[in-house]
Amino acid sequence: MLLKIKTFVLISSAFILLNGCGGSKQEEVDASEEDSTIVGLDSQKISAQNVFNTIPSRATILDLTKLASTEYNVQYLNNPDDVSKYSLESSRALNLGVYGADLNVASIYEQTQESMLFFKCVSIIAKSIGVSNSFDENMGDRMIANQSNRDSTLNIITQAFKSADNTLRKNGRPGTSSLLVAGAWIEGLYVACQTAKETKNEPIIKEIFNQKESLNNLIELLESSKVSSEADYIINDLYDIKKILESKTDDVFTINALTELDKKITALRNQIISNK
DSSP: EEEEEEEEEHHHHHHHHHHHHHHHHHHHHHEEEEEEEEOHHHHHHHHHHHHHHHOOHHHHHHHHTTOOOOEEEESSSSSSGGGGGGGGGHHHHHHHHHHHHHHHHHHHHHHHHHHEEEHHHHHHHHHHTOOOOGGHHHHHHHHHHHTTOOHHHHHHHHHHHHHHHHHHHTTHHHHHHHHHHHHHHHHHHHHHHHHHHHOOHHHHHHHTTTTTTHHHHHHHHHHHHOOOOGGGGHHHHHOOOOHHHHOOOOOOOOOOGGHHHHHHHHHHHEEEEHOO
């Protein structure tokens, strides 16, 4: 099925999700005070906030969305039929991030049926990793009630992910929380690369290559969280992506510049959604 959408808002789906997890600076201060007795979480929170602070602003994203539009194949999103196949906690956390980004995409474009389908996916995985309270029936009811208001819907989603993030950290599971962030970041970059290939829009490609700082902070977040061994490939592949981003030193942002990065991010994203 094809959806006519503004292209770069797809990468923003992950970034909106991450901003929701990160919260405002004041919220982060409050959270740090509240959790000061939890050993090892303060540096983790700082690293997470660094990821949130270095992603594109909504203003930047909205400016870019005015530059290009395309017919986007919804098959770029993860298959909802696969949700019950993820058995490892690391795979569940990563794909919670992936499906969360996809839920944002569907919600941004008022695709009610698809939104509820991805909400179901998120709820299933959330229950399996112990954060079901963040994605309960009340959230689904609120989404339906606010389906005509995209800002309200996005706020509901981001608050739910912020709640899940906080629950995992408080329960001493920063690795699981960090993989959730990584899944959303990777899904956003993957979809952005696919749509950039279609539009050949240089400002979009440039913004993709501007993710060096957010990627550095994501790697720091994952390493400080000591993620499970079965998820080590995420860090290794992100280092490869880091090398690709840093190898680009000129100011030419043609589609050719995207080839190597697209190949790597696609392989990583496909491994995430394929690992059960």
